[in-house]
Amino acid sequence: MKKILIIDDEVNVGLLLSKFLVRNGFEVSTAPNGSTGMDCLKKNEFDLVLCDFRLEDTDGREMLKNIKALYPKTGVIIITGYSDIKMAVELIKMGAYDYITKPLYPDEILNTITKAIETQYALQEMAANDYTAGDKPQKEIKKQILSGEFVVGTSRASKELLKQIELVAPTNYSVIILGESGTGKESVAKSIHLNSLRANQPFVAMDCGSLTKELAASEFFGHEKGSFTGALYTKIGHFEMANGGTLFLDEVGNLSYEIQAALLRTVQERKVKRIGSTKEIDLDVRIIIATNENLQDGISKGRFREDLYHRFNEFSIHMPPLRERGNDIMMLASHFLKIANQELDRNVTTFAPEVVECFMNYRWQGNIRELKNVVRRATLLTEGNEISMKTLPLEISNFKISAYEPASNNTPAEAKEPKHDLKNAALGAEHETILKVLREVNFNKTKAAEILNIDRKTLYNKMKSINLK
Numbered sequence: 001m002k003k004i005l006i007i008d009d010e011v012n013v014g015l016l017l018s019k020f021l022v023r024n025g026f027e028v029s030t031a032p033n034g035s036t037g038m039d040c041l042k043k044n045e046f047d048l049v050l051c052d053f054r055l056e057d058t059d060g061r062e063m064l065k066n067i068k069a070l071y072p073k074t075g076v077i078i079i080t081g082y083s084d085i086k087m088a089v090e091l092i093k094m095g096a097y098d099y100i101t102k103p104l105y106p107d108e109i110l111n112t113i114t115k116a117i118e119t120q121y122a123l124q125e126m127a128a129n130d131y132t133a134g135d136k137p138q139k140e141i142k143k144q145i146l147s148g149e150f151v152v153g154t155s156r157a158s159k160e161l162l163k164q165i166e167l168v169a170p171t172n173y174s175v176i177i178l179g180e181s182g183t184g185k186e187s188v189a190k191s192i193h194l195n196s197l198r199a200n201q202p203f204v205a206m207d208c209g210s211l212t213k214e215l216a217a218s219e220f221f222g223h224e225k226g227s228f229t230g231a232l233y234t235k236i237g238h239f240e241m242a243n244g245g246t247l248f249l250d251e252v253g254n255l256s257y258e259i260q261a262a263l264l265r266t267v268q269e270r271k272v273k274r275i276g277s278t279k280e281i282d283l284d285v286r287i288i289i290a291t292n293e294n295l296q297d298g299i300s301k302g303r304f305r306e307d308l309y310h311r312f313n314e315f316s317i318h319m320p321p322l323r324e325r326g327n328d329i330m331m332l333a334s335h336f337l338k339i340a341n342q343e344l345d346r347n348v349t350t351f352a353p354e355v356v357e358c359f360m361n362y363r364w365q366g367n368i369r370e371l372k373n374v375v376r377r378a379t380l381l382t383e384g385n386e387i388s389m390k391t392l393p394l395e396i397s398n399f400k401i402s403a404y405e406p407a408s409n410n411t412p413a414e415a416k417e418p419k420h421d422l423k424n425a426a427l428g429a430e431h432e433t434i435l436k437v438l439r440e441v442n443f444n445k446t447k448a449a450e451i452l453n454i455d456r457k458t459l460y461n462k463m464k465s466i467n468l469k
Contacts, residue, residue: 179319181443201245227276
């Protein structure tokens with residue numbers, strides 16, 4: 001049970017807040033002033049301290065200094081009124097985790113406390129497990145599947161994902177992997193393959209989103225030399241290449257209705273025939289598909305065949321977005337740091353505490369792909385052995401700053417709008433538009449490119465520039 005200390009000279013506020021937190025599973029102590037609060041801290045160690053900025057015998061600045069001197073790793077959240085927000089932001093820069101404004105709202109308080117404790121726990125785990133580049137954790141995870149960008153960690157979402165992989169891998173079930181772009185769907189497909197009886201057979205991945213209607217049939221089924229104009233040689237299709245192993249189809253929702261019909265026939269009959277050939281080839285292929293869109297919605301709108309969907313959907317796995325994987329974020333970051341060191345011949349060993357806090361709170365719209373790119377970039381820019389805030393992309397370091405700035409309806413009248421030069425303003429507007437469209441189409445890059453009126457290559461380049469590769 002996590003222990004929280006509330007320091008507030010308003011007795012009713014402390015009492016109500018204490019009861020609310022106890023109901024939500026915390027062990028809570030209260031103190032009516034700074035002096036009593038420090039006495040409590042000297043007798044007991046707390047996971048988190050909620051401290052009012054204005055106390056009868058001191059203020060938030062002095063309390064933060066005293067708490068951090070006693071327990072450097074203990075998180076501190078400042079409770080403040082609107083008039084104290086500017087000072088609260090300064091306290092954040094001095095090491096406080098966050099601030100909460102009065103009047104206090106239960107959902108906001110609980111959310112902030114949960115994130116603060118998760119962040120502190122991640123820092124402690126990194127220290128205890130020595131998650132530094134080139135070293136293995138001292139505390140071994142029961143089972144870990146490392147496949148490309150996919151690392152199964154200790155969060156509840158990751159443990160559930162591991163259970164599903166372990167359950168379905170030994171079977172021959174077709175699998176649908178659902179999830180946002182960048183969550184590691186292909187890596188999970190590889191993990192299923194590597195933990196199956198087909199592990200020594202081919203794993204063939206195919207990006208259906210990049211296929212034109214004309215090329216799709218040839219890519220899937222292959223063709224004979226001379227079977228059509230431009231067929232200068234015999235081509236083996238992906239089904240034939242994957243025979244005996246696993247065929248992974250990414251962004252399958254983008255396939256034309258005609259190709260879907262041909263796929264259904266191949267899956268049902270377990271035979272494939274190259275274009276221009278009369279010979280049928282027997283197939284023994286496990287099929288895993290991935291999509292970031294709602295195929296059920298595609299069925300209702302006539303874009304995806306319902307019979308093909310049910311052929312594929314013998315088992316489904318939902319990929320958790322990175323923001324729901326809690327402490328796994330820093331485990332992944334450390335994993336990517338090790339890889340980046342090897343690639344770049346560097347010796348960066350750890351992350352600054354403020355970077356850990358930023359990573360734990362950032363939304364990671366590009367999920368694991370975005371995190372990997374951020375760590376690689378930061379490793380390249382780091383001159384010493386610790387990744388600092390100045391090595392992070394602007395959209396992430398600015399997020400760290402804006403997270404502690406008052407919302408527009410709470411901003412004091414004297415607050416000034418941030419200044420931007422014209423170039424940055426234009427880039428910012430472009431990035432916002434790209435992100436907005438990607439979210440609207442659930443990160444389906446083909447559809448996003450159509451809406452943005454650009455080709456997929458241009459979209460990939462622009463996504464790469466904002467770490468959404």
